[in-house]
Amino acid sequence: MPASRPLIPSGLTLLNWFLRGWTALVFVFLYAPIAVLVVFSFNSSRLNIVWESFTFTWYERLAANTPLIRAAKNSLIVATATTILSVVIGTAGAWLLHRYRFRFSRAIQTLVAIPMVMPEILLGISLLIMFVTIGLNLGFASVIIGHVTFSFPFVLVAVQARLQGLDSSLEEAALDLGATPLKAFWLVIVPSLRPAIMAGGLMAFTLSMDELIVTVFVKSAASATLPVKVFDMARVGLNPMLNALSAIFIVATVAFVLFSEYLKKLSR
């Protein structure tokens, strides 16, 4: 290091300190509101401004709130159906697009990407118009169709990424030993794709559980999901029950993130 430039290393140290401090601040910004939400879900004050005393009241009220429980059940029904359909369509699609050279392969791949990137509100309104045009009554089917449309591409992409790292000689060996392509897929490919399929399915489930924008347009009163109800409640104002609900969701999200990290490690 030439002596004429002694400032640079100290400049770098300074930069390092800046980066470290900045990152810490941003994490405080990201987590403080969430922490506030969780802490005040245990506060007995109705207005949740000042800390009064510790209570489980809001969780009890939440458990007794029939419309919310109903919406939560709707969300679980929709998310489960969405996950199953997305995993089937996404996994089959990923394998077929990987395994065969279809005419229009590229066009199909582009088509798959559209629902992932297009603004959700556009998917919502166009599906709504479509359902009304063909005379499909809004209900669970319309919500599930909407959710599968933007969820399965995520499964497909996750599985495709895994397929790219897969040793194709495994499948060839199965084929050489007399397995049909379908059997080889089921017995050889699927087991080695399992972590990616599970990660994709988990992603589809979470996307579906959290989705609001498309759902607002394609739901009926009876098939309103939890986010739709939460949105309506949050519009009215503060409600400690929502804090309690949020706390549950946050814990579930942390579990989800840890589990999907674990799956990622498995698929390496």
Place this chain on the structure above:
Amino acid sequence: MLAGTAPAVPVSDHNRPGWKAWALLAPMVLWLILFVVVPGLILLVYSFCERDEIGGVMFTFTWENYARVFDPVYLRIFGRSVWYAALTTAICAVVGYPVAYYIARVPETLRNKLLLLVMVPFWTSFLIRTFAWITILKQEGLLNSLVKAMGAGIGPFDLLYTPTAVVIGLVYAYLPFMILPIYGSAEKLDNSLIEAAYDLGASPVRAFSSVIVPLTMPGIAAGTLLVFVPAIGMFAITDLMGGAKVPMIGNVIQNQFLLARNWPFGAALGVVFMLMFVVTYVILQRRASRSA
């Protein structure tokens, strides 16, 4: 072109889809055509239709809906949506870049932990995270009670239902979507290039602006895509944080479909928005995929 990659089975035959493969792929392709392509086309048709008195749709051709889209009232809302989305994107980039860069530079064990810390807000419902800010910014919320408790004699501040609140909500919701892609390209950054810049006498600022930023441009472009596009059409955050005071294009579209029941006009707004999206997407996608 495929010959010779796998000698045991003739590859061209091996990879050529039979009717069975086509039959298996068909449901997915049909799904996409039926629920993405066709609805998009119907939307286009509706945008040229007329609305009757009771909110139904008459299939008579008209340009009127598009003429109304270019009414100054709606142009202003479009402009505001783009401006807020752009502001959100810029703030996310400035705030998120150092974080992404720092995470990409630290040793692997710490890096994985920090990444987990980004993933949790990334996957937490934006609705919940927006609600968190409502509890903080509301007039009788946490911030004002803190100010009051300190007894500084200022406040209470009316922060909720202001443009500032909308931008805070948007930045808070989308920041992780900017950090992750930038991290992705910062992680691939070749250290020797930065060292070369220093060895050649560049200051940290110079090295950053002429070496590091250009090399991480694909990440910035991808992050912009993930923040800017959804932020333009977002109606839930703007609704919750801005009330009815700061309507954005998403709120107007939602109103036309769910309250005003003027579907043709809503469809026209949707088509214009779709065009804006496609143009933005193509430009950013080109930048994002341009390898450094």
